[in-house]
Amino acid sequence: xxxxxxxETKGLTKSFGNVKAVRxxxxxxxxxxxxGLVGESGSGKSTVARLVLRLIEPTSGEIRFGETxxxxxxxxxxxxQRRKMQMIFQDPFGSLNLRMTVGETLTEPQSxxxxxxxxxxxxxxxxxxxxxxxxxxxxxxxxxxxxxxGQRQRIAIARALATEPELIVADEPVSALDVSVQAQIxxxxxxxxxxxxxxxxxxxxxxxxxxxxxxxxxxxxxxxxMERGPRHRIYEMPQHPYTQALLSSVPGSPxxxxxxxKLKGEIPSAHSVPSGCAFRTRCPxxxxxxxxxxxxMHQLGEGQEAAxxxxxx
Amino acid sequence: MxxxxxKRFLLILPTIFVPLIMVFLLLRLAPGDPAGMMLGDxxxxxxxxxxxxxxxxxxxxxxxxxxxxxxxxxxxxxNSIFFREPVMEVIPxxxxxxxxxxxxxxxxxxxxxxxxxxxxxxxxxxxxxxxVVTSAVLGISLPEFWFALLLIFLFSVTLRWFPVSGWTPxxxxxxxxxxxxxxxxxxxxxRQSALxxxxxxxxxxxxxxxxxxxxxxxxGLPERKVIGSYxxxxxxxxxxxxxxxxxxxxxxxxVAIEIVFALPGLGRMLVEAVARxxxxxxxxxxxxxxxxxxxxxxxxxxLYAVLDPRIRYQ
Amino acid sequence: MSPLDMTAAPxxxxxxxxxxxxxxxxxxxxxxxxxxxxxxxxxxxxxxxxxxALVGESGCGKSMTxxxxxGLPPRGAKVTGRLRINGRDVLDLSPKRRRALCGSEIGFIxxxxxxxxxxxxxxxxxMTDTLCHNLGLSRSAAMTRAAELLDLVGxxxxxxxxxxxxxxxxxxxxxxxxxxxALSCDPxxxxxxxxxxxxxxxxxxxxxxxxxxxxxxxxxxMLFITHDLEVVGDFCDRAxxxxxxxxxxxxxAAEVTRAPHHPYTRGLIDAVPGTGLERLVPxxxxxxxIGAWPEGCRxxxxxxxxxxxxxxxxxxxxxxxxxxxxxxxxxxxRT
Ligand SMILES: Nc1ncnc2c1ncn2[C@@H]1O[C@H](COP(=O)(O)OP(=O)(O)OP(=O)(O)O)[C@@H](O)[C@H]1O
Ligand SMILES: Nc1ncnc2c1ncn2[C@@H]1O[C@H](COP(=O)(O)OP(=O)(O)OP(=O)(O)O)[C@@H](O)[C@H]1O
Ligand code: SF4
Ligand SMILES: [Mg+2]
Ligand SMILES: [Mg+2]
Numbered sequence: 013x014x015x016x017x018x019x020e021t022k023g024l025t026k027s028f029g030n031v032k033a034v035r036x037x038x039x040x041x042x043x044x045x046x047x048g049l050v051g052e053s054g055s056g057k058s059t060v061a062r063l064v065l066r067l068i069e070p071t072s073g074e075i076r077f078g079e080t081x082x083x084x085x086x087x088x089x090x091x092x093q094r095r096k097m098q099m100i101f102q103d104p105f106g107s108l109n110l111r112m113t114v115g116e117t118l119t120e121p122q123s124x125x126x127x128x129x130x131x132x133x134x135x136x137x138x139x140x141x142x143x144x145x146x147x148x149x150x151x152x153x154x155x156x157x158x159x160x161x162g163q164r165q166r167i168a169i170a171r172a173l174a175t176e177p178e179l180i181v182a183d184e185p186v187s188a189l190d191v192s193v194q195a196q197i198x199x200x201x202x203x204x205x206x207x208x209x210x211x212x213x214x215x216x217x218x219x220x221x222x223x224x225x226x227x228x229x230x231x232x233x234x235x236x237x238m239e240r241g242p243r244h245r246i247y248e249m250p251q252h253p254y255t256q257a258l259l260s261s262v263p264g265s266p267x268x269x270x271x272x273x274k275l276k277g278e279i280p281s282a283h284s285v286p287s288g289c290a291f292r293t294r295c296p297x298x299x300x301x302x303x304x305x306x307x308x309m310h311q312l313g314e315g316q317e318a319a320x321x322x323x324x325x
Numbered sequence: 326m327x328x329x330x331x332k333r334f335l336l337i338l339p340t341i342f343v344p345l346i347m348v349f350l351l352l353r354l355a356p357g358d359p360a361g362m363m364l365g366d367x368x369x370x371x372x373x374x375x376x377x378x379x380x381x382x383x384x385x386x387x388x389x390x391x392x393x394x395x396x397x398x399x400x401x402x403x404n405s406i407f408f409r410e411p412v413m414e415v416i417p418x419x420x421x422x423x424x425x426x427x428x429x430x431x432x433x434x435x436x437x438x439x440x441x442x443x444x445x446x447x448x449x450x451x452x453x454x455x456x457v458v459t460s461a462v463l464g465i466s467l468p469e470f471w472f473a474l475l476l477i478f479l480f481s482v483t484l485r486w487f488p489v490s491g492w493t494p495x496x497x498x499x500x501x502x503x504x505x506x507x508x509x510x511x512x513x514x515x516r517q518s519a520l521x522x523x524x525x526x527x528x529x530x531x532x533x534x535x536x537x538x539x540x541x542x543x544x545g546l547p548e549r550k551v552i553g554s555y556x557x558x559x560x561x562x563x564x565x566x567x568x569x570x571x572x573x574x575x576x577x578x579x580v581a582i583e584i585v586f587a588l589p590g591l592g593r594m595l596v597e598a599v600a601r602x603x604x605x606x607x608x609x610x611x612x613x614x615x616x617x618x619x620x621x622x623x624x625x626x627x628l629y630a631v632l633d634p635r636i637r638y639q
Numbered sequence: 640m641s642p643l644d645m646t647a648a649p650x651x652x653x654x655x656x657x658x659x660x661x662x663x664x665x666x667x668x669x670x671x672x673x674x675x676x677x678x679x680x681x682x683x684x685x686x687x688x689x690x691x692a693l694v695g696e697s698g699c700g701k702s703m704t705x706x707x708x709x710g711l712p713p714r715g716a717k718v719t720g721r722l723r724i725n726g727r728d729v730l731d732l733s734p735k736r737r738r739a740l741c742g743s744e745i746g747f748i749x750x751x752x753x754x755x756x757x758x759x760x761x762x763x764x765x766m767t768d769t770l771c772h773n774l775g776l777s778r779s780a781a782m783t784r785a786a787e788l789l790d791l792v793g794x795x796x797x798x799x800x801x802x803x804x805x806x807x808x809x810x811x812x813x814x815x816x817x818x819x820x821a822l823s824c825d826p827x828x829x830x831x832x833x834x835x836x837x838x839x840x841x842x843x844x845x846x847x848x849x850x851x852x853x854x855x856x857x858x859x860x861m862l863f864i865t866h867d868l869e870v871v872g873d874f875c876d877r878a879x880x881x882x883x884x885x886x887x888x889x890x891x892a893a894e895v896t897r898a899p900h901h902p903y904t905r906g907l908i909d910a911v912p913g914t915g916l917e918r919l920v921p922x923x924x925x926x927x928x929i930g931a932w933p934e935g936c937r938x939x940x941x942x943x944x945x946x947x948x949x950x951x952x953x954x955x956x957x958x959x960x961x962x963x964x965x966x967x968x969x970x971x972x973r974t
Contacts, residue, residue, distance in 0.1 A: 052839040052840070052841065052842075053810075053839050160925050162925060163925075190696040190697050190866070190926070191696065191866065191907060191910045191911050192696060192906060192907065192910045192921055192922035192925075192926075193921070193925060194910065194921075195909075195910035195911070195912075195919040195920070195921035195922075196921040196923075198912070198919060199918065199919055199921060217839065217840070219840070220911065220912040220913065220914075221912055223912060223914070223916075224912035224916065224919070247914070257841060258840060258841065261840040261841045261843065261844040262840055262869070263840075263843070263844075263847075263867060263869035263870045263872075263873045263874075264869035264870075264872055264873050270851075271848050272844035272845075272847050272848050272873070273841070273844040273845040273847075273848050274841070274844065275841045275844075275845075276845075278809045278810070278811050278812075278841075278842060279839070535754065536749055536751060536754040536755040537754060537755055537756055537757045537758070539711060539749075539755070540747070540749065540755045540756065540757075540820075541757070541765075541768075542709075542711050542738065542741060543709055543711060543741050543742065543745075543746075543747035544741065544742040544765075544768070544769040544772075544773075544820065545738060545739060545740070545741040545742025545743055545769065545772060545773050545824070546742075546768060546769065546772055547735075547738065547772070548738070550768070550772075554760075554768075555757060555760070558757075558759055558760065559757070559758060559759055562759075632759060633758075633759050634759055634804045634806075635758065635759070635804070635806050
């Protein structure tokens with residue numbers, strides 16, 4: 013990986029009581045890139061997002077943002093750090109303040125972080141942001157409920173951009189949208205990213221969307237990273253059995269003996285993570301060792317890594 | 326399931342003891358001296374002191390309270406100052422009336438509330454629904470004793486269907502008992518039944534829009550069954566919450582009703598005992614009411630668990 | 640032209656029974672005292688053994704069409720047009736006779752089995768209620784049959800599951816129960832409303848496999864509602880594409896997913912990220928609100944091929960191509 017990492021985590025772990033939501037997650041997101049996090053429901057993607065934004069405290073592990081140790085930040089310093097990290101959620105209805113006009117939504121984060129010299133300047137910037145996401149300036153004085161789902165997501169993107177963040181964490185930003193609108197938003201996010209050079213952590217369960225958006229991809233299962241690497245390696249030569257199964261479960265993939273399903277059973281509860289390899293209860297290749305030993309990450313070249321005992325052979 | 330019940334039971338303990346402590350303190354801090362009341366104006370200071378010592382009133386408050394607590398656990402609540410006999414013997418004479426009155430009122434309220442709520446919901450926004458909703462608003466805004474007087478005037482004085490007042494115990498024949506308790510129970514329950522009607526109506530409206538109701542219909546089940554066993558089952562769960570609160574209100578409201586209908590219940594007994602500064606009897610009465618309320622709530626919690634398996638398996 | 644004879648049956652040559660036939664089916668709902676059309680002129684048919692997809696974006700009227708077929712539209716709805724199930728006109732049936740078709744002739748699979756199954760009734764009770772009512776089985780015979788059905792849909796320990804409740808099951812298991820329930824009375828038509836949308840991909844694959852197996856085993860006609868064109872290509876024989884309450888195209892699944900004729904269908908395909916990384920081509924604008932459909936072709940404001948002619952409503956026309964509602968369909972021009 014050439015570019016220096018903007019965001020780095022080491023051994024990031026989060027437990028909610030005896031639910032181990034995220035375990036030992038190492039991430040390294042190069043500045044200016046889009047990093048994809050995929051995995052089934054409950055695999056811990058949103059928890060990682062909330063951890064790296066310090067919306068929740070990790071149980072253990074490190075998070076570095078550039079030169080800054082995020083875990084050590086407190087009070088005012090943390091508040092100033094927040095300007096550099098913004099989030100876009102799945103449901104813009106839930107994340108936009110319904111009682112604020114779009115204009116207020118776009119100027120408030122600016123004034124909170126002391127951006128812009130006066131209201132007029134902040135408002136002008138708000139209008140520029142709207143133009144950038146393809147909405148008319150007239151939208152400034154309207155309320156979120158007057159917009160369609162896709163338009164609300166545009167507003168959420170404009171708000172995220174308002175503080176000129178270095179990192180945007182997008183948690184399932186297009187999952188609630190129809191395909192035709194989804195394509196508009198995906199293109200918009202790609203353009204934004206190219207234009208501002210923003211680093212992006214992009215979370216989705218849709219493998220096709222992740223492939224379209226992301227340079228680097230990490231595949232999560234039961235709170236752990238199973239495999240990660242550059243896009244072409246993950247999609248063209250996945251090495252972890254889970255990644256392989258996930259990719260061949262996408263509708264339209266070739267069937268084997270007329271069957272689509274490559275995996276039996278369902279993701280176990282995070283209350284009782286299997287011993288050894290977390291994936292072994294569903295893995296078609298699991299053997300004795302998988303039960304007793306946690307597999308380590310194997311370097312597979314070009315930055316691709318996977319945690320599976322098969323790779324030892 | 327057992328754990329759930331044990332947890333509910335532990336949660337109920339404070340609901341018994343907090344009112345007891347409050348009553349204990351209020352009585353002692355309020356002006357008025359039971360010894361003085363009992364002995365009359367002519368009593369000498371010596372006589373008063375002797376009686377105080379006999380009643381334990383010369384001890385500091387915490388000691389009095391501990392002694393009384395000990396009494397609860399040894400089932401000895403002391404002697405009624407007025408009746409001059411053990412509280413444990415006085416209370417049962419009055420408690421039965423109040424418990425029966427509350428139970429019948431609660432049952433009436435639930436039945437009326439559920440039936441009217443369902444009828445109203447199934448006739449959403451037509452004249453039947455509007456009629457029910459309007460009556461419910463009336464029922465909620467009118468006080469119990471007013472209802473009591475209205476019922477007496479209508480059914481007892483004008484129509485002569487029921488006795489005007491007085492108490493017939495169940496042992497004297499169920500019909501006579503029913504006749505004597507029906508109006509008081511109705512008066513006591515009507516306000517709560519109006520609340521339950523509203524609750525049942527809105528919860529039924531919500532449930533009728535649930536996908537599992539559509540599933541039941543899509544399975545071909547007749548509408549009667551869809552409503553009767555699929556919708557009402559879930560819609561009645563919130564009504565139970567109201568029933569728990571209602572039991573509390575009813576035990577309180579029983580005072581007024583017992584006085585209007587001249588029923589020899591705990592409510593009336595308590596009012597008189599307070600006036601006479603009969604500490605042991607008041608405390609015994611409050612303890613009984615708290616216990617009854619606690620048991621009712623426990624039963625309601627049990628019903629919850631029966632109706633909603635999601636609670637049982639938590 | 641009637642919608643039945645537009646494309647050859649999958650087993651060409653043999654006469655296959657038409658199970659469901661909708662002709663100009665329309666649903667209107669009273670909104671603020673006025674009837675507002677939600678769907679209009681929906682025409683298509685489904686044969687025995689065939690899986691027909693009903694595709695389109697959110698709000699285009701897929702679920703409304705399904706509920707009209709079931710006879711369970713929202714209260715106050717006005718359903719117009721013609722609807723035949725196993726050759727019988729069903730729109731004029733009494734509510735009771737209509738209800739009798741549910742379960743026994745039509746099975747329904749919902750998107751969200753968690754909310755579509757009763758939260759406080761045992762699974763066994765829900766299944767046996769259906770079996771007893773529709774097939775007249777005794778409770779114990781129904782219980783045996785229910786266990787067999789659960790076994791058939793791949794549920795381990797069916798007897799225990801029958802005693803349990805929905806919230807105790809995982810998402811995939813719930814959908815299996817839903818499928819067993821829908822098939823329990825041997826219907827000839829199964830309508831599945833986005834049965835895999837709420838599931839993870841690996842579970843979606845399992846459920847699609849199961850539905851395919853059950854479709855063959857029970858030899859049912861299936862109406863499969865989805866918004867995912869890849870699933871259409873993967874699972875269905877034919878597809879009916881809806882837009883703004885209208886059927887805009889009816890063709891084989893292969894045609895719809897690879898060489899569609901309607902500009903909207905084309906737009907849908909181009910909007911989905913594929914394996915290539917070339918820039919997506921979104922359809923501009925957004926779906927018109929109900930009650931605010933444009934006159935003429937409802938897709939015209941978003942269509943790149945639109946001309947003046949599109950101000951007139953195009954008919955749903957077939958031959959020589961599959962049925963398309965468009966004045967300027969892709970591939971050859973119409974004469
Ligand atoms: N606040 C919380 N308290 C308890 N458990 C939690 C909490 N938040 C998340 N979890 C659990 O942590 C695990 C990971 O959840 P998370 O939301 O991160 O998954 P996800 O990958 O984002 O899934 P989805 O695709 O459904 O959004 C799950 O088992 C979840 O139940
Ligand atoms: N009860 C109702 N009252 C008013 N409008 C309704 C009602 N139900 C549905 N609609 C409207 O009818 C239109 C069609 O809805 P329908 O549920 O059929 O869409 P759909 O194609 O199934 O979409 P989705 O993919 O989101 O499920 C939508 O615009 C919806 O808002
Ligand atoms: S009729 Fe016209 S506007 Fe409508 S889809 Fe065809 S070309 Fe486009
Ligand atoms: Mg999430
Ligand atoms: Mg739908």
